[in-house]
Amino acid sequence: MAEIKRERPRLNALKLLSTLYRLKIVQILIPIAIIALIIWEGHAEFRRMDWTATLHTLRHLEPSRLLLLMALSLLAVASVSGYEFVLRRHFRLPIGIWTTFRFAWIANTSNNVIGFAGIAGAALRTYLYRSRGISVPTITASIAFLSTITISGISLLAWGDLVGLFPIDAVIRSHRWTLYAVWAIALYLPCYMLFQRTPFYAKWLNRNLPQMNVSTIAASVGVSVVEWALSGMAFWMIASTLLPDLPVRSALGIYTVAAAAGLVSLAPGGIGGFDLIALLGLQALGYPPEKTAAVLVLFRLMYYLVPWIIGLGMGAFEFTQDRRKDTETDTETDTETVDKSLNGWQRFWEFPGQYAWITEFGAWALGKLVFLSGVVLLISAATPGLLHRLRFAEELLSAPLMRLSHQLSVIIGLMLIVLSWGISRRIKRAYHWTLGLLCAGALFTFTKAFDFEEGIFLLLVAVLLYLSRARFYRLGARFNRERIAAWAATTLVIAYIYDVIAAGTVPPFLHRLPANRHLHLFLNPTEHTVAVATGLGVTWLLLSLALLLRPNRLVVRGASADDLDQVRGFLKTQHGNLLTHMLFAGDKSFFWACDKRVLFPYSVIRNKFVVLGDPIGDPTLISDGIQECQRKADLYDLEVVFYQVSPAHLPIYHENGYRFFKLGEEALVNLSTFTLSGKPNTSLRNVKNRFERDGYRFEVLQPPHDMPILDRLRRISNDWLKMRREKGFSLGWFEPAYLQESPIAVLLAPDGQEVAFASLAPGYDDCRTMSVDLMRHLAGTPNGTMDFLFVRLLEWSRDQGYSVFNLGMAPLSSVGEARSAMREEKLANRVYEYGGQWYGFKGLRKYKDKYHPTWEPRYLAYPRRVALPILLVELILLIARRPSKGREAKRRKRSDV
Structure with a gap:
C-alpha cells in the first residue's frame, strides 16, 4: 500500500503531462480538421471551376486597373499598423514612426499567411520589440491586448449583417451554419466590453503597467473597424472589376460572413472557410464560377501574398544572421524571462519558447522569395502572353528566339524552386547560382513575350539577394537521399501543374484569327509538354552534377593512422577523460581547435555534429574551442551537440548557449x-x-x-x-x-x-x-x-x-x-x-x-533550436550504426576537414 501511495504522484504527473501534450495537439488539429471539412464540403464546387478560364481572365486585366486595386489593397493592409501606433502612445514605446509601421507590417502580413491563432504575429512582435530594448512585461501586455481587440471591428460589421444593413440572405440559404458564425462574431464585441471591466482582465493584462483606459480601447476599436472596412472595400473593388454591377452592400455582406467563417476555422488567413463562403455567396448572386474564382485569386494575391512579399523584403533587412557570443546568452536569458512572465492564458497566444526560428527569418524570407520567383517564371511560361505584346516582341526578336526564351524560362523556374532550399540554408554557392539565374530569368521574360511585370519582380528579388550577400557564408549542407527525393517529387508535381495550366490556357480569340496569322506566336499543348519535360531533364542533370562535383562538403571518414598517432602524442601532455579510449576505435573524426590545443572527437548524423564527451585539452581554452567548433560546423549547416558530458563543464556549455538533458549516471x-x-x-x-x-x-x-x-x-x-x-x-x-x-x-x-x-x-x-x-x-x-x-x-x-x-x-x-x-x-x-x-x-x-x-x-x-525528441532518435541511430569491418579503410590518408 505504501508503494502505491508513493507511486500516485508520479502517475498523476504522467497524466498531467499527457493532458498537456493532448491540448497542444488539439490546438493544431482543430484548424486542420476544419480545413479538411471545408475541402470535403467544397470539393464538388472547386472541381466545377474552370481554372484555366480563371487564369486567362486574370492574365488580361488592364494594368492601370491592377495598379489601382493594388494601391487600395496595400492601403487596407497598412491600416492594421494603427494598433501599433495606439500601443506606442499608450506605453510610450521608444521607437520611431517608421519603425513602428515596419514592425506592424512584418508581423501582420506574416501572421495573415502563416499564423495559426496569432502565433506567428505574436512571436515576431516579441522578437522585434525585444531587439529595441522594450521590456518583456510591456510586450506581453501589448500582445495580449492585440489578441483580444482585433476582432472587435468585424464584430461590429457582423451586427450590420444581422440588422439588414448588409444583405446576407443568399449566403445563409447556401449554408445555414454560417448564421451561427456571424452571431458568434457579433456577440464578441459586447462580451469583450463586459470582460474588460472585470478585475481579472486588469490583472491578466496589465501587471503593474498603465491601465488600458477608455480612450485607448476606443481608439483600438476604431482602428479595428477601419481595418475590416477597408479590407471589405478592397474585396468589393476587386470583385466589381470582374463582376459588373456588384452592389457594395452585397459585397460587404458576403465579405463579413466569409471573414466570420474564416475566423471560426482558426486557419491562417481564414484559408478554406473564407474562400468557400465567398464563392458560394457571389455565385448565389448569379455570377459565373470562373469569374468568382478569379475574384478570390486576385484578392488573395493583392491583400495577402503581395503584402507578405513586401514584409519578407523588410524582414530580410531587419533580422541579422550573425550570432555573437554576447547576444546568444542574452537571447537565452530573454526567452526564459518571457516564459516566466506569462500566465497560462497568455502562453496560448504567445506560444512561448518557439522563437529560435526567427533568427533565421532573413535567409528564410529570401528563400521563399526565390521559390516564388521560380513559380512566377513557370506561371508566366504556362500562360499565353498578351497579343499586342507578342506582336511588339516579334518585331524586335525572331520567333525561334522567343520560343528558346520560353524553354529557358521553364528550366530556370524549376532550378530556382530547388535552389530556394540552399538560399534558406545560407549556402554561398547557391547564392551565386541563384543571383545569376534571377537575372537570366528576368531577361528571358522580356524576350519571351515582353512580360515586364515578371521581369521587374525577378530583378527586385535579385537586388534583395545581392544586398544580403553577406548572409551567405556556408560552404555546404547535408543533402541526403530523403531531401533529393523530396525535391524530385516537388519538381514533378509543379511540372505537372504547369503542364495542366499550359494545356488549358489557349486564348479564346485564336479561332477568330485568320488562318496562320499570329498562331505561331502561341505554343500548343504538345510544345508545352516538351518544354516542361526538357526543363525537368536539364534541371535534374545540372543539379545532379553540382551535387556530385561539389568541392565543399564535410567528409566524415573516421580516423586515419596519422590521426591516431597525433592523438597519442597529444595525450602525453594533456589529460583525457572516461571516453577518450573510444577515440582509438577509429570511427570518430577529429576536429582540432585553438591551434591544435583542444580536441573534439565527433561523428555526423543527419545535420548534427555530435561530439563524444567533453573536449580534450587546456581547460582555459575549452570555451574558445567550442566556439571555433560551432563556427566550423555552421559552415556546413550542422548543429554541434555534446554527448555524455560531465558536470564539471556545464557552466562552459551554458555560456555558449546550450541546454541540457540528463542521460543517466x-x-x-x-x-x-x-x-x-x-x-x-x-x-x-x-x-x-x-x-x-x-x-x-x-x-x-x-x-x-x-x-x-x-x-x-x-x-x-x-x-x-x-x-x-x-x-x-x-x-x-x-x-x-x-x-x-x-x-x-x-x-x-x-x-x-x-x-x-x-x-x-x-x-x-x-x-x-x-x-x-x-x-x-x-x-x-x-x-x-x-x-x-x-x-x-x-x-x-x-x-x-x-x-x-x-x-x-x-x-x-x-x-x-x-x-x-x-x-x-x-x-x-x-x-x-x-x-x-x-x-x-x-x-x-x-x-x-x-x-x-x-x-x-x-x-x-x-x-536551444534543436528539437530534443528528434535529436534523441538520431543519437540512437548513430550508436546503432554498424561499425566498419576493418580498420585499414579508416587508416587511409585524408585531408583534415
Missing part, C-alpha cells in the same frame, strides 16, 4: 575504499571464494596481443552477441586493431580455456582512472561469472595504483525524478520505470550498486 568505484569485508559484501565474497575454489583463474593480458588469443576471444564475443549487431560511437566493439590498444582481462576455466573477457579502457589521466569496455562471456557459464571478473578487475586495478574504476553508465538512472524536472526528462523517467521489457534499466543500476559506487551524472548538451 556513471558508476565510479573508489578503489581506495573498496573491500569485500563486511555483511553488505557477503554475496561478492562468496562468489569470489567459490570460483577460486573451483579452479577459475584471472589474468590480464598486456598488448600487443597474439592473433590466436584474439581469435579465441572472438568466438566468445560471437557467442555472446548471438547474431546481434555491434554498436559504436560511444561503445567499443570487437575489432582486433582496437583491442590492441589496451589490456584485456580474461577468465580461465579449470581446463585453461577462456570463458569470459573484458577489455579495459584507461582514462589517460596519469594512471588515475580505469574503465571497463567490452564485457563478453560464453553461454552456460556458472552464475556469478561476471561478478567474479569484476571483483578481480577492481582488485587488480587497485594493485596497479589506480584510484577510480569506472563500471559504465546506467542509462536514465535518476532522470526526471524531481517534481519540476523537464517534461522530456519526466517522460524518460517513465521509460526507466516501465521500460524493463525493452532494456533492463533498473536491473543494470541494481547490479552496479553491489559495488557501492559513487554515481556521477552525464548530460546531453544541445542548442
